Every structure is written in structure tokens, then in C-alpha cells.
Amino acid sequence: MIRRFFRAARRLLKRKPAAQPQKAAPLAAMPPGTRGPTRISEAMLSALRGQKAAPAQQTQVFTLPQHPAGVLPTGNTGLAMDSAVGAVQSWANGFALSGYYSEGITFLGYAYLSELAQRPEYRVISETIATEMTRKWIRFTSNDGEDKADKITELENEFKRLNVRDMFCRAAEQDGFFGRGHIYIDTGDTDSPDELQKSIGDGWDKLSIAKLAKKPIQALRTVEAVWCYPTNYNSNDPLKDNWYRPDSWYVQAKIVHTTRLITLIGREVPDLLKPTYSFGGLSLSQMVKPYVDNWLETRQSVNDIISAFTVFVLASNLQETLQADGDQLFKRAELFNLVRSNRGLMMIDKDTEDFKNVSASLSGLDMLQAQSQEHMASVSHIPLVKLLGTQPAGLNASSEGEIMVFYDHIHSFQEKLFRQPIHRLVGLVMISLWGETDDGIDFEFEKLEETDEKEAAEVEKTKAERDQILIDAGVISPEESRKRVAADPDSDFSSINVDDMPELIDEEEEGLAPKGGTMIKDLGETGAEKDAPAV
Known part of the structure; x- marks a missing residue:
């Protein structure tokens, strides 16, 4: 046994020692002027690999908007109860979340849009467009050839009392900030919940006459989009007029019929996105972001x-x-x-x-x-x-060219955004004042470009020369020219009495006017004035 122990000990001593891993030389032991190798840890690479392989965050594009508490009645969950909206949103999100058809563009929310309205880059754009659209405003005209001066004056005074111009300016600003602006027509029924749910007509029908005949409109008020939540709307028949258009709105838990609100939406979104945008449009703030x-x-x-x-x-x-x-x-x-x-x-x-x-x-x-x-x-x-x-x-x-193109754009946007709401409001105001509408009164938007006094005088001179040529040619009479001058709001003689025509025969007899033509004054070489034969 002792002999076997010594033989095993000799075999162990004859074995070569296992190779030990070499240690890196400490930095202090390296020669001066040399730099150690750059070492990248496996943990760093693993973290970067995982970060690169992680899928991009996906956004629910077609989602219902969030309004503050109190806009909807207690217990009402809003548009989520509509099965049609839920089914369409689920179908649309299936494509949006795939990442192939969408970049995550969706409604930013009224809270965030309110924050953006504080920045001048967003605010100046919406304010500039709104103020330019209402800077020169509108002019009432008579289109049936009758004298409507008294009625037009009464309409203008009522529009000033209701502050219509400022209300439309503020609603256009809100359309730029939030994609939707509302003007509430206060007929005195604000505290009557049942009456608020009833229609007041389109301003030119019998229903409007029955509701507002000789009943004064109390005031106009703007309501921001965040306080208005859509209720019932048609999502079943695209052939109907109210397809994807709310019949009424929740305004702080009150149901208000859509005819009592003048709704301005300048940039409508496609039907699939209307529930996402709370049935508003695309705001300028979101477009320019x-x-x-x-x-x-x-x-x-x-x-x-x-x-x-x-x-x-x-x-x-x-x-x-x-x-x-x-x-x-x-x-x-x-x-x-x-x-x-x-x-x-x-x-x-x-x-x-x-x-x-x-x-x-x-x-x-x-x-x-x-x-x-x-x-x-x-x-x-x-x-x-x-x-x-x-x-x-x-x-x-x-x-100058860019300004003229801008004015053309503003005018076309006025026709698109303001024409129908103002036409409806004109009918309601007529019924409120006279108990009926007058089809002979219309309105037009004032021209935005400004002219100086010299240019205005040249225009007046050109018009006068044109009238003189037409009178001499027998195309029009002096009375018709006088009516044209009196009806021209840019003329200095727009306040003259059309019926009070000057007696030219008496002036001819007194030598103030020539017979059959124009009096020409001949100064001669001396500068002395003398009468020349009439031409």
C-alpha cells in the first residue's frame, strides 16, 4: 500500500500544470505614450441589440376623443355605445396598427391643442386668418331692384347689436385652434332643457317663422369644442343628409339641437376619422405642428x-x-x-x-x-x-402678387366657411325683426384689397366717363346713371336723393349749362375766361 501511494505521487508530480488565463497588464505598468485596447462589454451589446429589435410603439389612430367631466350626463359613456362606430374603429385600427398604412397621425386632444394655442407660432396663424376673414366683413344688397335701404339699415343695426362680426371671428379662431367652432343662438330658451332639444329651422322655412316670429334673439355666444360632445347621428345610410352629422350636442350635460348652434368646420376629415375628432375637423395647429x-x-x-x-x-x-x-x-x-x-x-x-x-x-x-x-x-x-x-x-x-393671392384664398375660404351660416343667420334675424324673410335682400363679402385716394379718384373718373358715353349714345338715361351713383357704396355721392334730379333746362336758360351739349370755357392767350360756342 505504501508503494502504491508513492507511485501515484510520482505520476502527479510528472503532470504539466494547467494553463492559466493571462491577465491584462494594468494601465500603470504600460509604457508611457501607449494606450490600452478599447474594451466593449457584452452587456452593452446586449442592451443595444434588444433596443434595436424592439418594435416601434404603435398608436391607436381610430380612437374616441376624451372630453372633460361634466360635458356628458352622469352615466353616459358617449359614442362608445354606438356599435357601428366601434365596429368601424376596430376594422380601421387593424390596418393602422400594422404599420404599413399609418404614421400614427391621430387627434391630439383638446387639452394638448389648448396648450399649443399659447405658442405664437400656432396662435398667429389662426388669428391672422380669422381677422382677415372678418376685417372688411359683409355688405347687404338688394337684388330685386326695389329700394330696401330702410330694411338693410335695420338689418345692419341688428347685426351690430348681436356682435355678429366678432362672434364669427372668434369661432374662426377656435376652428383654427381645435378644428371646430360653435356659435350658440340664444333665443331665451337656455334654461328650458326640453325646448333646447327642439329645432328652430334653417332660418328660411315655416318652422323658423313659428319659433322666432317677432321674437328677439337675445345674444350670440361662442362655445369651444371641448364643451360640446356629439350625440345622435346617422351611421347607417350614407344617402341621407345627416350622414355622419350629429342631430344634437351635449353642452355641459344639456342636449342642444344642432340648429341652435352655428358650427364652423373649415377642414373636414374623412368619415372614418370623424368620431375620432369628435365630429370636428383638422385644426391648423395640428397641420402646422x-x-x-x-x-x-x-x-x-x-x-x-x-x-x-x-x-x-x-x-x-x-x-x-x-x-x-x-x-x-x-x-x-x-x-x-x-x-x-x-x-x-x-x-x-x-x-x-x-x-x-x-x-x-x-x-x-x-x-x-x-x-x-x-x-x-x-x-x-x-x-x-x-x-x-x-x-x-x-x-x-x-x-404685391403674394398679397393678392392670399386675398383670393381668404375670399374663397369666406365663401366656403361663412356663406351658409351667415345666410341662415340672416333669415333668423329677418324673422325675429319682421316675422318673415325677404328674398330680395342678400349679402356679399367686401373686397379685401385697399385702394388709396388717388386710385379711388381714377376709378370714379373712369365710371363717370363711361356713364357720359352711354348717355350720349342713348344707351342709358341720366336718371339711370344717377341711380348707379347713389347705389355705389364707394362713391362720394351715395347719399344723394335719386328722385331729386337737377333741372337742366333752367340751368341752360341761366347760362349755367349749355344747350344740347357741354359748355367749353376758352381762356385765350390772356387767360381771361370767355364763353365758347356749345358743342
């Missing part, structure tokens, strides 16, 4: 570059920081930053230190920043001189 985000990021980036476009570099021996009084190097840098100026002096060691500055180029930053800001105007159709106050540069540069 990508461009505003780019502008804000570019503006901040340019500011950061300007704030630190140059960096001062001091090459020195940093090992001094590990020695006693090593903080002197940092105190030296702090002293330089505190007293740095164009008249300052930086003293360095000739042999062991080097001082230089690294500057970034600032050329082209102004152009990049300006282009980023100008992109916001492309969405709103507002010229730069109107939106930003930027004058065109260059020889003979003018923004």
Missing part, C-alpha cells in the same frame, strides 16, 4: 452654436492634477474664463503648453433658420410679409 417642431429645434440648435461656436483649448500636463496643489490647473482655467475678453492675455509655458481655439463656421446658419421658419407659411397659405413681417429682398422685389 411638424413644421413648428422643425423650426423650434432649428432655432435652438442655431442658438446653441452661436453661444459656443468657439472653444479654447489649453494643452498642458494633466498629471499635475494628481500631485499636491493639483487644483491649481483648474483654478487657472476658471480665472481665464472669468476675465476672458478681447483685451485679455493668456500666459502659457513655452515648452510644455500650447493654447489655441477651435471655431465652428457660422456661414449659412441664417439661411437655414429662415427656411425652417418660412416652411410654416406653406401650410397656412399666409405670405411671409403677413405672417412674419419679412420683406422681400432684391431689386424691384415686391410682395
